[in-house]
Every structure is written in structure tokens, then in C-alpha cells.
Amino acid sequence: MFKASELARRDFINIVDGRRLGPVVDLHIDEKGSVTALVVRKGRRYFGLFRWGRDLIIPWQQVKKIGVDAVLVEMMPQE
Template sequence: MEGDLFSLVNLKDMEIIDANTGTKLGFIKDLKINCDEHRIMSIILPSQTSKMSLFSKNEDIEVPWKDIKKIGVDVILIDGGKLSDKV
């Protein structure tokens, strides 16, 4: 059981990769946590678009925890099928 545990710092240092396309999506920017159930609901990735201005909102990418397929030693594989319009 100890081998399946990861610290938040370790998770944030792992690169996120779409298992369907092999696309590198970056690193975890933030996590959404359900405090009542004590579990991670989703991971937040920085926007992949380079459009950023003083008055525009940067659209981060939210990946539900159920879409995470595998957490390896240094990468996290996700099912990014629903992300194609955001990336």
C-alpha cells in the first residue's frame, strides 16, 4: 500500500501526458479537493494557448481524477480525449 502513495509535491513535479496522442500537457498547476470526502476531484493544468493579455482570462484545463489512467515514476498518463478542443 505504501508504494501507491504520492505526496502533493511529487505529483506537481510529474509531467502530464495524454495517453491517446502522446502530447505533453505540462505540469499540475493546482488540485481540486473534496474536503468532505478527503479526495482529489481533479487536477488543473495551465492553458496551452499563448494568448494572454492584461484583460483576458487565462483558461486553465481541468482534468477529472477519473481520467487519470496511470501514475508512473515521473509522468502521469491521462485520457485526454475530451481535451482536444481545449489544447
């Protein structure tokens, strides 16, 4: 069991290509209270204010391992 705030402090790494995906900024939760997806901030900020790029939604089924320092996910690279 873990807190949602703990996820925000962990690195999210794609095991397919080894890339760091970014920080979690939101969770999708169903009516039963189960997490169905993670929303990862994808994009850059300009002077900490303006952000461009899309957020990445990671379905919970693609989360393979939650470790102490990192979360491993399996996502195929987008063309």
C-alpha cells in the first residue's frame, strides 16, 4: 500500500526504452476507488509558468513494478 503523494516523488521509467517519463501529476480513479491510470506530466515549462506538450496517461495495467525510488512501466514508443 502506498500514498498518492509518494508516487509524485518517484521516477517513472519506461522499461521498453529506458526513458524517464516525468512526474505524476494526477490519478484516474474509478467509482470503486481503484486507480485506473496515472497522468504523467510530459512537456517543458518556460520560466516555470508556461507549459507545452501533452500529459501522458499510463493505464494501471502497464505499471509493472513500484519500487522505493522508481516506478517501472511498459509503454511502447509512440511513432
